[in-house]
Amino acid sequence: MLLNSGVTALSLRAKLFRGLADSSRLAILDVLRAGPRSVSQIVELTGLSQSNTSNHLACLMDCGLIAREQQGRYVFYRLSDEKIKGLLETADELLAEVARGVYECTHYTTESDQDHKENQI
Amino acid sequence: MLLNSGVTALSLRAKLFRGLADSSRLAILDVLRAGPRSVSQIVELTGLSQSNTSNHLACLMDCGLIAREQQGRYVFYRLSDEKIKGLLETADELLAEVARGVYECTHYTTESDQDHKENQI
DNA sequence: TTATTGTATCAGCAATTAATGATATGATGA
DNA sequence: TCATCATATCATTAATTGCTGATACAATAA
Numbered sequence: 001m002l003l004n005s006g007v008t009a010l011s012l013r014a015k016l017f018r019g020l021a022d023s024s025r026l027a028i029l030d031v032l033r034a035g036p037r038s039v040s041q042i043v044e045l046t047g048l049s050q051s052n053t054s055n056h057l058a059c060l061m062d063c064g065l066i067a068r069e070q071q072g073r074y075v076f077y078r079l080s081d082e083k084i085k086g087l088l089e090t091a092d093e094l095l096a097e098v099a100r101g102v103y104e105c106t107h108y109t110t111e112s113d114q115d116h117k118e119n120q121i
Numbered sequence: 122m123l124l125n126s127g128v129t130a131l132s133l134r135a136k137l138f139r140g141l142a143d144s145s146r147l148a149i150l151d152v153l154r155a156g157p158r159s160v161s162q163i164v165e166l167t168g169l170s171q172s173n174t175s176n177h178l179a180c181l182m183d184c185g186l187i188a189r190e191q192q193g194r195y196v197f198y199r200l201s202d203e204k205i206k207g208l209l210e211t212a213d214e215l216l217a218e219v220a221r222g223v224y225e226c227t228h229y230t231t232e233s234d235q236d237h238k239e240n241q242i
Numbered sequence: 243t244t245a246t247t248g249t250a251t252c253a254g255c256a257a258t259t260a261a262t263g264a265t266a267t268g269a270t271g272a
Numbered sequence: 273t274c275a276t277c278a279t280a281t282c283a284t285t286a287a288t289t290g291c292t293g294a295t296a297c298a299a300t301a302a
Contacts, residue, residue, distance in 0.1 A: 159278080159279095160278070160279055160280090161277095161278065161279085171278090171280095172279095172280080172281080172282095174279095175279060175280055175281080176280090176281085178279095178280095179280080193278090194277065194278050194279080195278065195279085196278080196279065196280095
């Protein structure tokens with residue numbers, strides 16, 4: 001439990017990062033970097049199931065990272081802010097330096113961890 | 122499940138963000154922004170328990186976000202890379218714009234969510 | 243209206259994760 | 273050596289989270 005003030009600010013940041021801390025959501029954001037896409041397009045491009053995609057989109061919406069616009073029976077999503085690209089780029093720059101450390105991090109597992117042993121960086 | 126290649130890159134990013142997606146760890150990183158600190162200093166400054174702090178430090182270490190240096194019986198931790206500050210700053214800039222959305226995100230809860238109802242932004 | 247297509251929601255499950263308390267290790271000083 | 277202080281690890285627990293399948297809702301077309 002945190003002691004001091006500023007807890008809310010920290011929680012906000014944590015929430016933002018948590019929105020970004022999932023491969024599926026990052027894949028969606030990656031798709032949206034190229035421009036607005038409908039849900040079915042996102043489903044096809046990411047390979048996620050429809051309901052799963054919808055859930056992640058709802059999450060990203062709630063977190064303010066994407067915006068939606070309905071067109072007929074399609075719903076198009078797009079990045080809500082250009083700064084999101086910047087954040088992802090900054091993250092990649094950081095990764096370029098700490099990649100090995102992150103790659104070997106054992107505290108959280110991701111779906112790529114199967115490759116981990118056989119396919120060293 | 123993700124379809125295409127680039128999965129590893131996405132997982133790496135996800136892992137990095139997950140390392141940042143916790144209030145306690147962000148609090149620790151915040152403390153370390155001012156410079157190296159020993160574990161006991163971090164414990165005192167964050168209000169986290171000793172074992173909890175140690176666990177989070179291990180996580181941040183594994184993820185390559187911090188580095189450690191032993192001095193006597195103290196262990197000092199510091200940010201491993203200046204870019205981490207940049208990432209946190211970029212995140213704050215983004216938050217300045219999407220704060221309301223993130224604040225109202227219901228998909229993930231944080232310890233500040235108790236205030237949420239009573240203390241609207 | 244009815245059928246169809248696109249999207250959202252819901253319940254349940256499996257897995258992950260943060261926190262705690264207890265204990266172990268490691269370094270220093272008496 | 274022994275006691276003490278600083279840090280790390282371990283087992284357990286409670287809570288969160290992602291995914292799936294089923295179903296509901298919404299918009300268009302027939």
